[in-house]
Amino acid sequence: MAETIVPQEHEVAHHFDDLEQEFQSHRMGMWLFLASEIMMFGALLVGGFILMYRFPGAFAEGRAHLDWRLGTINTFFLLTSGYTMALAAMHGQRGNQSAVRRNLWLSLLFAAGFLVVKFFEYSAKFHHGTLPGKYFTAAGFSDPHAHVFFGFYFVATGLHVLHVLIGMGLMVWCLFVSRKVKFTRAYITPVEMSGLYWALIDLVWFILFPLLYLVG
Amino acid sequence: MSAHQENINYLKARKGFLNWIVTVDHKRIGLMYLASIIFFFIAGGTYAFLFRMELWSPLQGFMTSDTYNHLFTMHGVIMVFLVVVPGIPGALGNFLLPIQLGAKDLAFPKLNITSLYLYWGGATLALFSLTQGRADSGWTFYAPYSLSQNPAVLWMLTAAFILGFSSILTGLNFIVTIHKMRAPGMTWFRLPLFVWALYATGIMQVFATPVLAITLVLLLVENFLHIGIFDPALGGDPIMMQHFFWFYSHPAVYIIVVPAFGVVSELIATFSRKTIFGYKFIAFSSVAITIIGFLVWGHHMFVAGQSDVAVTIFSFLTFFTAVPSAIKVFNWTTTLYQGSIKLTTPMLYALQFLFNFTIGGLTGIILGILSVDIHLHDTYFVVSHFHYVAMGSTMIAFIGGIYYWWPKMTGKMFNETWGRIGAVLVFIGFNVTFFVQLIMGSQGSPRRYYHYLDQFQIYHQISTVGVVILALGLFTALFNLLISLRTGATAPQNPWGARTLEWTHAATPPVLYNFTETPIVTEGPYDYPVEKV
Amino acid sequence: MNSMETTKTFWLPDQASTFAGRVDWAFDLFLWISTFFFVLVVGLIALFVIKHRRRRPDQMASGQMAHNTMLETTWTVVPLLIVMGLFFIGMRGWWHMRIAPSNSIAIDVVGMKWKWTFNYMQGFSNDTLVVPVHQPVRLRITSTDVIHSFYIPNFRTKVDAVPGRYQALWFEATKTGVFPVLCTQYCGTSHSYMITAVKVVERAEYDTWLSDAASASGGDVAPDAFGATVYSKRGCNACHTVDGSAGIGPTWKGIWDHHVKLADGSTVEVNAAYIKQSVQDPTSQVVEGFPPIMPSYKGILSDREIEAVTAYIQTLK
Numbered sequence A: 001m002a003e004t005i006v007p008q009e010h011e012v013a014h015h016f017d018d019l020e021q022e023f024q025s026h027r028m029g030m031w032l033f034l035a036s037e038i039m040m041f042g043a044l045l046v047g048g049f050i051l052m053y054r055f056p057g058a059f060a061e062g063r064a065h066l067d068w069r070l071g072t073i074n075t076f077f078l079l080t081s082g083y084t085m086a087l088a089a090m091h092g093q094r095g096n097q098s099a100v101r102r103n104l105w106l107s108l109l110f111a112a113g114f115l116v117v118k119f120f121e122y123s124a125k126f127h128h129g130t131l132p133g134k135y136f137t138a139a140g141f142s143d144p145h146a147h148v149f150f151g152f153y154f155v156a157t158g159l160h161v162l163h164v165l166i167g168m169g170l171m172v173w174c175l176f177v178s179r180k181v182k183f184t185r186a187y188i189t190p191v192e193m194s195g196l197y198w199a200l201i202d203l204v205w206f207i208l209f210p211l212l213y214l215v216g
Numbered sequence B: 001m002s003a004h005q006e007n008i009n010y011l012k013a014r015k016g017f018l019n020w021i022v023t024v025d026h027k028r029i030g031l032m033y034l035a036s037i038i039f040f041f042i043a044g045g046t047y048a049f050l051f052r053m054e055l056w057s058p059l060q061g062f063m064t065s066d067t068y069n070h071l072f073t074m075h076g077v078i079m080v081f082l083v084v085v086p087g088i089p090g091a092l093g094n095f096l097l098p099i100q101l102g103a104k105d106l107a108f109p110k111l112n113i114t115s116l117y118l119y120w121g122g123a124t125l126a127l128f129s130l131t132q133g134r135a136d137s138g139w140t141f142y143a144p145y146s147l148s149q150n151p152a153v154l155w156m157l158t159a160a161f162i163l164g165f166s167s168i169l170t171g172l173n174f175i176v177t178i179h180k181m182r183a184p185g186m187t188w189f190r191l192p193l194f195v196w197a198l199y200a201t202g203i204m205q206v207f208a209t210p211v212l213a214i215t216l217v218l219l220l221v222e223n224f225l226h227i228g229i230f231d232p233a234l235g236g237d238p239i240m241m242q243h244f245f246w247f248y249s250h251p252a253v254y255i256i257v258v259p260a261f262g263v264v265s266e267l268i269a270t271f272s273r274k275t276i277f278g279y280k281f282i283a284f285s286s287v288a289i290t291i292i293g294f295l296v297w298g299h300h301m302f303v304a305g306q307s308d309v310a311v312t313i314f315s316f317l318t319f320f321t322a323v324p325s326a327i328k329v330f331n332w333t334t335t336l337y338q339g340s341i342k343l344t345t346p347m348l349y350a351l352q353f354l355f356n357f358t359i360g361g362l363t364g365i366i367l368g369i370l371s372v373d374i375h376l377h378d379t380y381f382v383v384s385h386f387h388y389v390a391m392g393s394t395m396i397a398f399i400g401g402i403y404y405w406w407p408k409m410t411g412k413m414f415n416e417t418w419g420r421i422g423a424v425l426v427f428i429g430f431n432v433t434f435f436v437q438l439i440m441g442s443q444g445s446p447r448r449y450y451h452y453l454d455q456f457q458i459y460h461q462i463s464t465v466g467v468v469i470l471a472l473g474l475f476t477a478l479f480n481l482l483i484s485l486r487t488g489a490t491a492p493q494n495p496w497g498a499r500t501l502e503w504t505h506a507a508t509p510p511v512l513y514n515f516t517e518t519p520i521v522t523e524g525p526y527d528y529p530v531e532k533v
Numbered sequence C: 001m002n003s004m005e006t007t008k009t010f011w012l013p014d015q016a017s018t019f020a021g022r023v024d025w026a027f028d029l030f031l032w033i034s035t036f037f038f039v040l041v042v043g044l045i046a047l048f049v050i051k052h053r054r055r056r057p058d059q060m061a062s063g064q065m066a067h068n069t070m071l072e073t074t075w076t077v078v079p080l081l082i083v084m085g086l087f088f089i090g091m092r093g094w095w096h097m098r099i100a101p102s103n104s105i106a107i108d109v110v111g112m113k114w115k116w117t118f119n120y121m122q123g124f125s126n127d128t129l130v131v132p133v134h135q136p137v138r139l140r141i142t143s144t145d146v147i148h149s150f151y152i153p154n155f156r157t158k159v160d161a162v163p164g165r166y167q168a169l170w171f172e173a174t175k176t177g178v179f180p181v182l183c184t185q186y187c188g189t190s191h192s193y194m195i196t197a198v199k200v201v202e203r204a205e206y207d208t209w210l211s212d213a214a215s216a217s218g219g220d221v222a223p224d225a226f227g228a229t230v231y232s233k234r235g236c237n238a239c240h241t242v243d244g245s246a247g248i249g250p251t252w253k254g255i256w257d258h259h260v261k262l263a264d265g266s267t268v269e270v271n272a273a274y275i276k277q278s279v280q281d282p283t284s285q286v287v288e289g290f291p292p293i294m295p296s297y298k299g300i301l302s303d304r305e306i307e308a309v310t311a312y313i314q315t316l317k
């Protein structure tokens, strides 16, 4: 893509004294937001563990129906995109605008890969009828609570996918910003914030993946 | 924007309805919160008024039991999620926090207006639920009752979910602002105690509210998909739902009351011209209450069927949250000592707060005593306890705060005589309404009862008489404020002789960016001189 | 039912169980402590407001005390000690409520919208609770729909009835009379009508009532039909089938008059005596091929019920 637009220096918002204050504020805000997200996912996961403890049979059986290989591929996609997001932030600090953009595109690509795999996983579930709760129609499960596992599976991964989509939205936004504003050592706020957010998405997955696909 | 525009009063800076709706100015957002919250306070109060009328007689009066159940549910949800939780931070916090810090705005002005939109969105859904049937789950949404497929309950859950996000974003915004936006010289120990209180509140909003969010999501999912997480018929665990709910809702009671602590500290200092006794203690204890407050949720579930060990630990920890509150009361009382005390309208509310909070807190302690709570749980004793702390303390402090900052916000002075009359009526009305509930509660009258044993009729009748007085007082207070908008004298910059920045450095009403030049802070918020003899 | 009374004293209802004394003592103790602190706080406020009122508009404070370590330590330590004391009092009172004496009689309670059902071990149920005075009673409480809560103000006791769970609650009534039983967990339309009574009677009266009620509920049906009720109502059907198929325990079909092989190698004829022993002391004669997991129903099934079961088994040819 030809660099026709010359990115401008970022302008500090009116209520901040300087760039540093603005950046520190955004960073702190993001961390607090992540803390809040962690509390939310944390509670969900506690719920998941309690369910696993109550219905070990359902979890074992349900888990056998998930393909851990697909899960592993997705873990790989998320890890790599997390890495490229970090690269983007690093290049941003060095003022290397085109490297930032390249890495953002790569991250987007891997994130999309994650979604594609998830799409196949979900459609397989729809096909087999291993759906949550009352939509559970699959045959061949011996545990009467097998539907609980899939209920939890869909709630947890669904919420996670929603976050992936938001994360991708943030990447697109960064790409957008990168055409207008020059990243410098002092100003890489959008990329760093999106990277932090993406790290949360990775983190949640690292707990969900073993809980749903592996342990037990 | 021209320099001229920056230096005129924020109310006049940009005119027109649209400019209010899309504003990012924290002062205007604060006022819009204030108006919304008063609206919902009247709505919630009207619900209470109606069902208190019904309770005049033990038998059916003018409504059915389903209507009654619907009314107290709406009352509870509106009062908690639309009035007291967003209340002080949304209205007073938004308006004052940046000014008290010497900043131009909150750290994230756009996020701030987003919070308000979310509040409105949630409020709209809550009202919309009225068209979908009658929400009747109680404000606690306990499963499996709330899994009854009642569409109105589902809309209510969604509304509460959205309101949760509004609350998280406000808390986040405040914390960052307090950390990063303080004027030169505004050290942590020069922060007004109102700011400290908002800080502690922010921590709870950010860390506890998401748990409510996920609980509500799971309840919704359970309703739609029947996954079997909370519904015992499907193998789920209804007690788990209660743990999730109270993990938020206990901290929420401190989200409710801690900002009121902050308001009261300001009022007492100003109207006794005293430095706050034990400033650091009051500042830190709010934060301490916050942290311990995360560990005591199980005291709402002593009879619900948790393990005996859990119950014992929850009771133990409950008492630890009480001690810092007790100390605060002593600190405020001692602050009055040697002061130069003036019983203005705001001060009357502050003293009422102390009176009511002492009763509310002490009844909380009785509820924490395990063996006694087995008897008192889910009786009117609990109802009375939390009205003493939520209405009698929080709302009272809130109204006091509105009175105190009204001149700053609107530029008008209110009528002092009518203000005092309102305050006294509120005091009498409130205590008549709720003190008798302590008695009938300890005698064993359960809450959420449309129909009750005959022996409790006299108490219910006294309580209903009380609410008439209370409503009269509240309307007097409200009209007194509204009338001042037309007839009130123009307020001077610092009518109370207070020492915090909004009075000493900001114009009345403040200019668009609060200060014409950034204030430089050289002394504490309560450095009052001593009378020379 | 509406005219039922719970109260005699100002704050707390009439005491009618062994818990009431302890609970009320803790309540009263803290009521007085509260009164003390309340009067102290409000009294000081009134005193300061009067004494230090502003007499001239420009009057400043006469002092600016910001600290006083003595004071602050005192009012931290004293409340702390008080609440720790309260914690122990509350905890001990509560532990007392948790451990039912071993000589308790057991009654099952089921809450549903919007009534309470009391299932007596003698195989009948009733919609009021009748208990002997001075006798520990242990309730096993559950619900069939939403959460209810079982509350007897005069006994100072309460526990939630949670669907899918059994919660225990015990008490020992100390005086005869009729006391209200209320539902204190919000359960919908008629939550506030979910009221019944506990009737505390003398031992002898209780015994007559019990046998009358038991025979009334089974007396007018044939023993084998009553046996079928016992089979399904008292949970035998969880383990025993009556159609010959395998269950956790041996089927009852066709065992009457036959010989069964026991785990110790001996054989025994299935007759009334054997059935009675199997019910009251299952582990004494364990059928070969089955684990010794059947609970003892000694003291839970009455003789009449065991006879009914025996009659029922006879019909299962």
Ligand code: HEA
Pocket (backbone or CB within 6 Å): B140, B253, B254, B256, B257, B299, B300, B318, B319, B321, B322, B323, B325, B326, B327, B329, B330, B357, B358, B360, B361, B362, B363, B364, B365, B367, B368, B369, B373, B376, B377, B378, B382, B385, B386, B389, B390, B394, C033, C037, C038, C041, C078, C079, C080, C082, C083
């Ligand atoms: C603003 C809200 C608020 C506040 C501040 C509090 C404060 C406290 N609450 Fe309350 N509470 C509620 C709101 C609040 N509560 C609500 C809404 C419910 C019911 C919800 C529902 O079921 O619908 C509830 C219910 C509730 C229960 C459950 C009752 C039940 O359902 O069985 C318990 C039990 O422990 C409890 C305890 C306490 C305690 C110990 C405090 C303490 O923090 C109080 C501390 C204050 C003081 C101690 C006062 C000052 C003291 C002195 C001046 C004197 C000296 C003190 C000593 C000697 C110790 N509360």
Ligand code: HEA
Pocket (backbone or CB within 6 Å): B038, B041, B042, B043, B044, B045, B046, B048, B049, B052, B072, B073, B075, B076, B077, B079, B080, B084, B137, B138, B139, B140, B383, B387, B390, B391, B395, B399, B402, B433, B447, B448, B449, B450, B463, B467, B470, B471, B474, B475, B477, B478
């Ligand atoms: C937290 C806030 C809060 C507030 C402020 C109130 C305020 C009041 N509450 Fe409520 N209440 C709850 C929270 C609150 N309540 C909750 C959570 C429940 C439990 C619900 C459940 O069980 O699920 C409950 C339940 C509840 C019950 C028990 C119902 C039952 O169990 O059957 C009763 C009974 O008397 C009651 C009464 C009242 C009354 C008379 C007021 C009065 O104080 C109301 C006074 C207000 C007005 C009359 C309106 C007039 C207002 C103005 C004119 C505005 C003035 C404005 C300015 C001056 C700026 N409430």
Ligand code: CUA
Pocket (backbone or CB within 6 Å): C111, C112, C114, C147, C148, C149, C183, C184, C185, C186, C187, C188, C191, C192, C194
């Ligand atoms: Cu059953 Cu309330």
Ligand SMILES: [Cu+2]
Pocket (backbone or CB within 6 Å): B249, B250, B253, B296, B297, B299, B300
């Ligand atoms: Cu609590």
